[in-house]
Amino acid sequence: MTERLRVENVYKVFSNTPQKAMERLAAGADKDAVQAELGVVVGLNDVSLSVPTGAIYMIMGLSGSGKSTLARCVNRLYEPTAGRILLDGEDIVQLNQNELRQVRRTRISMVFQHFALLPNRTAIENVEFGLKLRGLVPKKRRARAEEVLAIVGLDRWAYHFPHELSGGMRQRVGLARALATDADVLVMDEAFSALDPLIRNEMQDELLRLQHSLKKTILFITHDFQEALKLGNMIAIMADGRVMREGTPQSIVLDPGTDYVAAFTNDVDRSRLFDAASVMRPGSAVAERDGIRVIAASSTGGFAVDTKARILGRLDEAGLAKAKDGADIRAVLAPDFVSVAPDSKLLDVARKCRGIEDLAVTDSEGTFLGVLSPASILTAIAASSNAGQERHLEEKRHA
Amino acid sequence: MLNADDLAVFPVDVWISDAVQWVALNLRPLFLAIKWPIESLLTLIDGAMHDAPFPLVVILFTALAYMLASRKIAIFTAIVLVLVAAMGVWDPAMTTLSLITTAIFFCALIGLPVGIWCARSDRAWSIVRPILDIMQTTPTFVYLVPVVMLFGVGTVPGQVAVVVAAVPPLIRFTNLGIRMVDREIVEAGIAFGASSRQLLWEIQIPMAIPTILGGLNQTVLTAMVMSVVVAMIGAEGLGLVVLQGIGRLDVGRAVIGGIAIVLLAMMLDRITQKMAEPKRATARSRWLAALNLDRLLSRNGSSETVASQSGTNA
Numbered sequence: 001m002t003e004r005l006r007v008e009n010v011y012k013v014f015s016n017t018p019q020k021a022m023e024r025l026a027a028g029a030d031k032d033a034v035q036a037e038l039g040v041v042v043g044l045n046d047v048s049l050s051v052p053t054g055a056i057y058m059i060m061g062l063s064g065s066g067k068s069t070l071a072r073c074v075n076r077l078y079e080p081t082a083g084r085i086l087l088d089g090e091d092i093v094q095l096n097q098n099e100l101r102q103v104r105r106t107r108i109s110m111v112f113q114h115f116a117l118l119p120n121r122t123a124i125e126n127v128e129f130g131l132k133l134r135g136l137v138p139k140k141r142r143a144r145a146e147e148v149l150a151i152v153g154l155d156r157w158a159y160h161f162p163h164e165l166s167g168g169m170r171q172r173v174g175l176a177r178a179l180a181t182d183a184d185v186l187v188m189d190e191a192f193s194a195l196d197p198l199i200r201n202e203m204q205d206e207l208l209r210l211q212h213s214l215k216k217t218i219l220f221i222t223h224d225f226q227e228a229l230k231l232g233n234m235i236a237i238m239a240d241g242r243v244m245r246e247g248t249p250q251s252i253v254l255d256p257g258t259d260y261v262a263a264f265t266n267d268v269d270r271s272r273l274f275d276a277a278s279v280m281r282p283g284s285a286v287a288e289r290d291g292i293r294v295i296a297a298s299s300t301g302g303f304a305v306d307t308k309a310r311i312l313g314r315l316d317e318a319g320l321a322k323a324k325d326g327a328d329i330r331a332v333l334a335p336d337f338v339s340v341a342p343d344s345k346l347l348d349v350a351r352k353c354r355g356i357e358d359l360a361v362t363d364s365e366g367t368f369l370g371v372l373s374p375a376s377i378l379t380a381i382a383a384s385s386n387a388g389q390e391r392h393l394e395e396k397r398h399a
Numbered sequence: 400m401l402n403a404d405d406l407a408v409f410p411v412d413v414w415i416s417d418a419v420q421w422v423a424l425n426l427r428p429l430f431l432a433i434k435w436p437i438e439s440l441l442t443l444i445d446g447a448m449h450d451a452p453f454p455l456v457v458i459l460f461t462a463l464a465y466m467l468a469s470r471k472i473a474i475f476t477a478i479v480l481v482l483v484a485a486m487g488v489w490d491p492a493m494t495t496l497s498l499i500t501t502a503i504f505f506c507a508l509i510g511l512p513v514g515i516w517c518a519r520s521d522r523a524w525s526i527v528r529p530i531l532d533i534m535q536t537t538p539t540f541v542y543l544v545p546v547v548m549l550f551g552v553g554t555v556p557g558q559v560a561v562v563v564a565a566v567p568p569l570i571r572f573t574n575l576g577i578r579m580v581d582r583e584i585v586e587a588g589i590a591f592g593a594s595s596r597q598l599l600w601e602i603q604i605p606m607a608i609p610t611i612l613g614g615l616n617q618t619v620l621t622a623m624v625m626s627v628v629v630a631m632i633g634a635e636g637l638g639l640v641v642l643q644g645i646g647r648l649d650v651g652r653a654v655i656g657g658i659a660i661v662l663l664a665m666m667l668d669r670i671t672q673k674m675a676e677p678k679r680a681t682a683r684s685r686w687l688a689a690l691n692l693d694r695l696l697s698r699n700g701s702s703e704t705v706a707s708q709s710g711t712n713a
Contacts, residue, residue, distance in 0.1 A: 075590055105592030116587035120605050130591040133601070181591070 004217040005051040005074070005185055010083030012043035012069050012241075018081045031240040043069035043078070045241035051234070053184075054215045056207075058228040060264075061238035067221045070238070071189045074219060075108045076100055087185065105134045109178035113190035115170045117162040123173045124149060124158040130181040141180075148176045151210065168199035172206075179214070188220045192227065204230055225264040229253070229273055237261055250278055269347075271381045276349050277342035279380045280361045280370030287323045292330070294323050297371040301358045304333045309368045311360055313337060342369055346377055353377070419548045430549050437562065438555045440504060445497040445554075453484060456493070464666075468673030479666045486655045488640055492663060494554070495626050495636035499667065502561045502622040503615070510566045510618065511611070514573025515599065524574060531567045539564055539621075539628045547632050557626070557634025565622040572614020576607030612675035619671050623664045637663070 013021045013034075021040045024033070031042040044066050051057040061067040072078040074085060076092065084091045092103055109130060117126045124145045131141035149155050152172040162170055171191060178186055192200045204227065211218065222228055228235045229249045236246040237260075245252055245261045253273060256262035283297040294315060296302030302320050304312045313333030315323055322332045339360040340349050349359065349372060359372040423430075448456065457480045465473035483492045517524040542560045550556035580603050588602040604611075630638025637660050644653025 072586075077586055077589055101592045101594060103592075104590060108590075110587065110590040112583050112587055114581075114583050116581070116583040118584065118602065118605070129587075129601075133588075133591055133593050133597055177591075187590075 002053045003050050004053040004088060005049075005057075005219065006084075006086040007047055007049040007051075007070070007074070008084040008086065010044050010047045010070070010073060010085065011081045012066075012073055012078060013081045014041040014043055022081065031242075042241050044073065044080070047083075047238075047241070047243055049236055049243065049246065051217055051219060053217055055233040056211060056218045056220055056231050058232035058235045059219065059221045059238060060223070060225055060228040060235055062223055064240075065238040066241035067223075067238050068189055069241075071110075071187050071219065071221045074185075074187055075104055075110060105130065106181060107183050108185045108187060109181045109183040111171070111174050111178045111186065111188040111191040113194055115162070115167075115174045115194075117170060117173055117177075119162055122159050122161055123154060123165065123176075126162070126173050127176045127180050129177055134181070144180055145176070148180045149173075151179065152176045152206070166199075167195050168203055171195060171203060175207075175210075179210075179216075184217055186216045186218045188218060190221050190223065193223065200227075207231065225268070229268065237264070250274060270383060271347035271350065272345050274346050274380055275343045276340050276346070276359075276361045276372055277369070279346065279376050280342070280372045281376070282369075283371045286320070287326075287329065289326075289329060294320070294329060295368065295371070296320055297358065298373065300356070300373075303337065303358075303360050303368060303371065304329050305368045310366050311337065311339065311362065311368050314357070314360075316357075339366075340372070346381055350374075350377055350381070419545065423548055434550055434555060434559065437501065437505060437558050441497060441501045441555060441558050444500050445494060448493040448497045449490065453489065457481065464670050468670045472669045472673055475669060476666050479662045482662060483659050486659060488637060488655055488659045491635065491637045491640050491656070492659050495623075495638070495660070495663065498554075498558055498561055498626040498629075498634070498636055499619065499622045501558055502565050502626070503619060505562045506566045506569050506618050506622070507615075509562075510569030510614070511573055514570045514611075514614075515577060515604075517570065517574040518577035518603070519595075519599075527570065531571060534563070534567045539625050540631075542625070543629070543632050552633040554634045554636075557629030557632055560629050560632070561622050561625040564625040565618045568617035568621060569611070569614045572617065573607065573611050576610030576614070577603045579610065580606045609675055612671065616668065616671035616675055619667050620664065623660070623667060627660055 011022060011025065013025075015021060015038075018040070021034050021038055021042060024037065025042065025045055029037070031045055034040060034042050047066070047070060049057070049059075059067045059070055069078060073080045076085075076095075080093055083093070085093050087103065087107060092100065095103060118129065121129075124142070127145040127148055128141045131144060136144075146155065146158065149158050152175055154169060154172050154176065157165060157169060162173065165173065171194075174191070178188075192203050195203060207218075208231065220228075220231060232249055234246070235249055235252055237244045237252070239260055245257050250273060252261065253265045253268050253270065256265045281297045283295040283302070285293050286296050286302060287294040291307050292312060293305050293307075294302050295305060296315075299320065300317050302315045302323075304315060304323075306312055312330075313335045314337035315329075315333050319332035319334070323329050337360055338352050338354060338357065339362045340352060342361050342363065352359065353374045356374055359374075361369045361372055363369060451459075457477055460480060461473045461477045464476040483489060513527065517527050542564055546556050546560040546563075550559050584602060584606065585598065588598045593601060626634070626636055627638035627641065630636065630642045637656050640656030641653050641660070644650065644656055
């Protein structure tokens with residue numbers, strides 16, 4: 001994947017005279033030390049990120065971590081104190097006001113936490129807003145706004161005012177306004193945080209659905225780790241103006257690195273996060289005859305595959321032993337077996353388990369990819385449940 | 400024992416008289432230039448109000464009240480005007496109304512740009528704010544002194560005093576209204592690439608309008624008060640009726656002047672206050688919607704679907 005947006009060593013110090021604070025930061029002082037010493041608030045402390053084209057890149061952090069500051073530096077609502085922000089290789093920190101306006105009108109758009117809709121305009125007029133600023137003629141911008149409102153499913157509400165819409169619908173208008181400008185990069189600042197949990201969930205699904213066809217590059221700010229896991233292709237966890245950990249959702253949960261990050265990952269429902277591919281084992285060929293190969297990951301069972309790696313059947317413990325001793329493989333295999341797709345989540349995989357029987361992981365053409373044992377699924381899920389349970393016990397003991 | 404009067408060594412009064420005299424003599428063209436547009440507009444409006452037949456004026460004001468405010472207030476306006484006529488003070492009341500109308504025009508002309516400028520520049524606000532503080536704490540009565548020195552006596556100098564006294568609330572509220580616009584909405588404007596002019600016209604002013612109209616209400620009421628006080632420097636109108644009543648010990652005349660003033664003030668207050676209220680389905684929005692008929696129709700059309708959709712979306 002190519003890189004659309006790159007943040008390089010960006011600092012943001014909220015002060016008219018940031019030099020001293022910058023010196024202290026360069027000397028290794030952290031946000032709190034600089035604030036205690038100079039009374040200056042540090043928003044971002046040497047932040048570097050790389051956002052691939054078409055990715056949903058989650059910036060996750062608690063309040064005061066600098067996540068919203070970062071979002072506002074990307075389109076220069078806040079001027080970075082130092083560093084570079086490269087959009088398709090072009091440093092937007094260097095742009096003059098005119099060029100910056102063009103970037104904001106056509107290449108980066110934004111969705112706000114509290115929607116930031118104009119209360120005195122109808123939904124469709126709000127969607128048109130960016131196009132109006134760009135100077136598009138009324139007829140064209142109305143046509144485009146109608147198109148985008150239909151995409152977010154609000155075409156029947158076009159002529160209603162924001163106060164007549166529910167929270168979820170208002171944010172759909174906010175999203176439509178951002179999509180209308182055809183910008184490649186969307187900055188979503190806590191876009192769903194102000195919504196009810198059910199509506200939030202619905203909006204997250206909606207965003208994933210839209211992203212499937214639109215393929216925007218989305219920088220999504222959130223304080224909700226679950227949301228980050230659900231939406232993100234990549235996650236950066238921020239604290240005190242720094243990036244603590246950057247990686248894919250699965251890699252962060254598997255290896256949090258620091259206690260700070262681990263505190264978030266403890267509560268994660270791994271059965272919904274990890275997929276079959278992350279737990280499966282490739283197995284090894286234990287017997288091969290007449291163009292049939294037997295692949296097993298343990299002694300309790302295996303799968304027989306043909307030369308094209310398509311599964312012919314399953315062998316149980318006894319069958320596997322006979323096959324190893326040279327019996328006819330076709331005679332010992334059972335035709336029924338359970339197979340799952342590599343991207344199905346462990347929760348769905350667990351629902352398909354039959355007793356202690358191994359499961360096969362196959363791609364959409366039926367090609368064998370690996371073996372999943374119920375035990376390995378349990379182990380993968382339990383890693384989190386244990387941690388979660390221990391914490392609950394701990395809390396009970398304290399209470 | 401030290402007597403307080405022994406300390407009166409600063410001839411401040413002399414200095415001020417000298418300064419005002421100097422200004423009056425040397426800057427006379429400037430004051431004439433200030434006076435000219437005010438005088439022209441006042442003469443125009445005053446002439447129109449007095450020449451127009453009484454029923455026409457009543458109908459016009461009632462229609463205006465209906466468009467700007469509501470039917471209730473339109474009825475109230477008609478009753479007030481008829482009562483004023485019935486008490487026999489129609490002519491002075493029209494003079495007072497034209498003083499106020501002229502004041503509103505010049506206050507808007509000065510107050511809105513200054514207010515906007517103050518909202519966009521902290522430095523401007525830091526200069527203008529203390530001036531407004533002084534202007535608003537100065538008793539209206541005290542305005543008359545420099546006005547008489549610089550502009551003379553009569554209705555036109557009175558009008559100048561009315562404008563000067565009535566402009567501060569509008570500047571204050573305009574500044575406040577623009578500064579109070581939700582920060583996230585201003586950010587949205589900037590994030591979508593608004594230039595500072597677009598930001599002002601597309602976002603800040605439209606959203607500040609309720610507050611600005613609140614300021615207009617204050618300006619109108621201050622103008623009302625001042626238009627009565629300027630009777631002391633010879634301005635005509637209802638104030639003069641009261642002043643003459645007092646001078647001749649004619650209590651009845653003084654009181655009808657007072658009643659007419661209160662009625663007019665209530666009328667103007669109700670109309671402008673209603674304008675400043677946040678709009679839902681007020682007369683004004685119906686009026687605006689009527690101008691944009693196809694939008695109105697499409698809104699009605701879609702509202703039928705509201706009921707069927709709200710079940711799933713709520």
